[in-house]
Amino acid sequence: MSLFNTILVRTLPLAPRFVVWRVAKRYVAGPTLEDAVRTVRRLNELGAMATIDVLGEGVGEQETALGYVEEYNRVYDRIAEENLDSNVSIKPTMLMLGQDEMFCRDCLDILATKARELKNFLRIDMEDATTTDATLRTYWDLQEKHGCVGTVLQAYMRRTLDDISSLPEQGANIRLCKGIYIEARSIAWKGYETVRANFVIALEKLLRQGVYTAIATHDEYLVARATGLVESLGVPRDRYEFQMLLGVDEELRDILIEQGHRVRIYVPYGKDWYEYSIRRLRENPEIAGHVARAVLGLGGS
Ligand SMILES: Cc1cc2nc3c(=O)[nH]c(=O)nc-3n(C[C@H](O)[C@H](O)[C@H](O)COP(=O)(O)OP(=O)(O)OC[C@H]3O[C@@H](n4cnc5c(N)ncnc54)[C@H](O)[C@@H]3O)c2cc1C
Structure with missing residues (x-):
């Protein structure tokens, strides 16, 4: 730097x-749900899908967590009312994963029920390594029950290839990303090229296993490898999608859409935008x- x-x-x-x-x-997108709705509408007009994320994490009180459950319920309702092409993503520590796994699971169950009723989808983001096991347990449990839940695997984690082997045979839906948290070398690959290499290996494994895969990266090299892989493996266009963060490399986004790939943009909003922005800057x-x-x-x- x-x-x-x-x-x-x-x-x-x-x-x-x-x-x-x-x-x-x-x-x-902005501090309010209406900001997110406006942003998603614009993205849909450009041919991109979206996933809406309410900003917040590391919540320590049930009352606050339940407030976020209500907010996410409103998100699902607005998506349906506005007929938007969007699902939602949520950070499980916003619902106190880590302090009370069962409480978090129950909150996510409410949201997965809502998603199923509205024929939508719930993506459980992956946070730092202390949460990986609990996140995967919760994901498998809820996906088995509702069939409209997905989670995330991080290419920098050494365990990821094993986690892919352990995915349920039917119905798994995984976002693959590099991973954003700072992890110990004992559990995470550290080299830039090593993480890239593991991303490609993990992606090929997911696609060969028939897992619906969301390829979340702005790394042009990985996008090139991914488009090559889906073509050589003959993966149908409705069995994978690319995902990118709002505001990052819109040119690459448009190129992928133009080539006929499905692209979904991660749209964060919420009153915590200031803390989120400062933290993202420090992290990256x-x-x-x-x-x-x-x-x-x-x-x-
Ligand atoms: C849709 C989506 C969901 C994600 N969900 C998770 C998750 O659940 N858990 C998790 O640990 N990580 C998540 N991430 C973050 C991810 O792990 C990476 O940290 C992040 O995407 C950067 O990696 P990259 O593959 O884009 O490669 P990089 O090599 O980091 O970036 C490639 C290029 O993209 C540009 N770029 C990348 N990120 C940004 C940015 N934020 N702002 C501006 N330019 C940027 C830069 O120009 C950079 O040179 C997610 C990422 C995306 C796109």
Whole structure:
């Protein structure tokens, strides 16, 4: 990371909220559900599907968690009312996974029931390694019950190939991404090229196993490998999709849509946009370059 980017990442939290918003608005739909609805409608018009994420994680109180369950219920209702092409993604620590696995499972059960009733879908995001086992247990349980639930596997985790082998034979739906948390080397691959290599191996394994796979990356190399794999394995277009984050590499998004691939955009919204934006910057300082251009009005990226 350049010195300029380092300084920027360190000083941005000191900036007024409107300056941070100037940067964040590219990556976050806005503070309200209506902001997300507007963003998804626009994406649908461009030929992209969406997955709506309510910002928040690491919740410690049941009352707060239940408030998020209500909010997600509203999300499902608005998707149905507006006839949007969108499902939802949720971070399980928002529902207290880690503190109370059964409570979290019950909350997700309410949302999976809603998703099934509305013929929609629930994606359980994967967080740091302390949550992997509980997330997979909850996913298998709810998917067996409802049939409209998916989760995420991270290519940087050494266990991922084993986790793919353990997926249920029928009906698994997995988003494959590199992984964003900082994990110990004892459990996670660290090299950039190593993670890429494991991503390709994991993707091929998922596709050969017949798992519906959401290929979540903006890495052009991986996108090229993925398009090559789906073609050589003869995977039908309705058995995989690409996924990207809102505001990241829209050119690549449009190229994939143009080529006839299904593309879904992750659309976060919520009152916690400020904390989310600052944390994403700290976690991925490379974004600082994009931020710098946005803040300074230099265009591009
Ligand atoms: C739809 C979706 C869902 C995800 N869900 C999870 C999850 O549940 N659990 C989890 O651990 N991780 C999740 N991630 C994050 C993922 O693990 C990676 O950290 C992230 O996607 C960056 O990896 P990359 O494959 O794009 O490759 P990178 O090599 O990191 O990025 C490739 C290029 O894309 C651009 N880029 C990437 N990310 C950003 C960004 N945020 N802002 C601006 N430019 C960017 C950069 O130009 C970079 O050079 C998700 C990612 C996506 C796209």
